[in-house]
Amino acid sequence: MPIVSVGLGLPANLPQISILSLLTMSRFGPNGWRVWHARRNSEMLAGLALRILLRKRLKLIFTSASQRNHSQYTRWLISRMDAVLATSDKSASYLKCQPHIISHGIDTVEFSPTDDKRAVRSALGLPIGGKLIGCFGRIRSNKGTDLFISTAINLCRRHADLNAVVLGQAIGSNKAFLHALEQRVRTAGLEDRIFFRERVPFAAIADMYRALDLYVAPQRWEGFGLTPIEAMACGVPVVAADVGTFRSQIVHGETGFIVAPGSASKITDAVEVLLLDHKQRAEFALSARAHVQINFDIQKEAEALVQIYRRLMTQ
Template identity: 40%
Template sequence: MTSDFSEIEVVATNFNWRQSGGTTAVVQLVPEQAKTLKIAALGFDLPERVPRMRWRDIPKLFRRPAHRPFRIYHCRRNNEMMVGLLLRDVLRAPLRLIFNSAGQRRHKPLTRWMLRRMDAVITTSERSGSFLEVPHTVVPHGTDFERFHPARGNDDDYAASGLPGKYAVGCTGRIRHQKGTDLFVDAMLQLLPRYPDWTAIITGRTTSDNLGFERELKSKIADAGLTQRIHFLGDVADISVWYRRFTLFVAPSRQEGFGLTPLEAMASQTAVVTSDAGSFPSMIKAGINGAIVPAGDLDALVAAIEPYFRAPLLAKEQGRAALEFVHANFSLSAEARGIRAVYDRLWTEGQKPLGRQNGAETQLAASQDPVSVRQEEIC
């Protein structure tokens, strides 16, 4: 918890009870941002390492911070935008509102209305930005290299898991159709009988509305006699160790916003096979650090995974390339610098909401270099 709220310059919100990509972004990014500015997170499901403000401190938002003309309220969900607009426009709190958009679809009318009233909009990729009708700044997500790193000891070896086989192929994230869990299972039903050294690991939370989906998958696995070869571990306490134990990681999503899991796997020196959903295409150099297939295409997924099953050394080689690539292109520190540039611009220029702006908005290049910019207006 923060001790002196008057010093807080930025509030990052997380109004979601369930773990999600937005939650992960806050949990990873806020501690990095706290190295150079006074920031606190407000919301649910936040670990102790994240600087936080208390709900009872909300009335303090109506007082200006000690060293800034206003606080920045940085949100990632519609309900968080609604609260920000209420605080700023109805209750007159001295705030400027920033929305972080990862969605890759045309937004609904209410969302578009709220976006026009933001003081700035950040998007995680050029692709996400193409769906926006307001000026925006592109700042790709980064990866926490302190948490996600190559194996360092025996506990990071797959053998330490006690599960069968010599090599593990993993699929993480919530168990649901959107994430392509069924595609991963169907691919494993085809491949594992031919490659006895491999075991499939599935981790992630199953929400109540997807329990039937999970039961169907487990029933299909049992009918194929592969219960000992395909394991559902549930919501594991520390996913980072599993990335290090995987020889290959698969992200078969049908739909994604940005999609952090391939970057976390690559930072753990693990080769990846992904669909072309979300921002995955920006992460994959086919044949160098992994492979990419059309979303929803089971045959293509099987064909992309099989070379790694046939030659595990290929996965090891591409895992090393993946580590080098993610460190060069998707660091958490670069994301923090890119977002800080947006904050500083607001503090310096005191911009009006986007719907009342004229002129162009600076966009950060996808290289994540906050110094390399280009001018463009997305209308």
């Protein structure tokens, strides 16, 4: 099925059309209906404008990943959609309609294990020896970055062979939050063992996971959250807070551990268990990879979406 994306800052290799071309495209697709798939309020509104004001023959879909009550405005937009999707049962429970539930997936070829962590770390400029834990994503309080730093400081003090890396950006007011975390690391005298990376090339993201021995997802709140799946696909066990859909992603005691949210001590204890038990960590790594391949391969998500697209286009 021909599918293109539209938006700002999209990767160059992604099939896409310009925003301007939306205004000038024919009202009818090659086979009649087209599908407009939105993820945000602005995108739902744009789809409605294209259909109502410019008379484009569109079927409108919205995917909701959030786990919170929607505003009246959002509920109105959702009510105008031809189909509504949710990424989990939890997300579905906040919707007033009965959505299709389709979990997100990832490319398990791109996100795959390595046989040589030392070489990967060397290429990324990370410490080659010892153990490495990581936390990736936006740097802000609700992502729990401070909980990870507390864990990293405590465990680095107890384990001389441990290093830690934070990968992510702080935007706007969260820059002060990041600076405070960096200062905590300097005060602890661990700036040569706890690293902050603002960004890496898109192609190197999978390598950042491969470099790790253990991934930590310390969020206080999360809508869906892909990072644990990406880590597990790379053969990296995960310790995650019980938020978002993490409990449905991680098999507790087989691919990682789920802990109470908001607790640095709980995260620290769970991480230390796996750091000290190489055999269990290796078993978790194998189970994690297999679990993602079976349950979270992006091909399953794509096939489910295309089925819905085809159904709408023939109605």
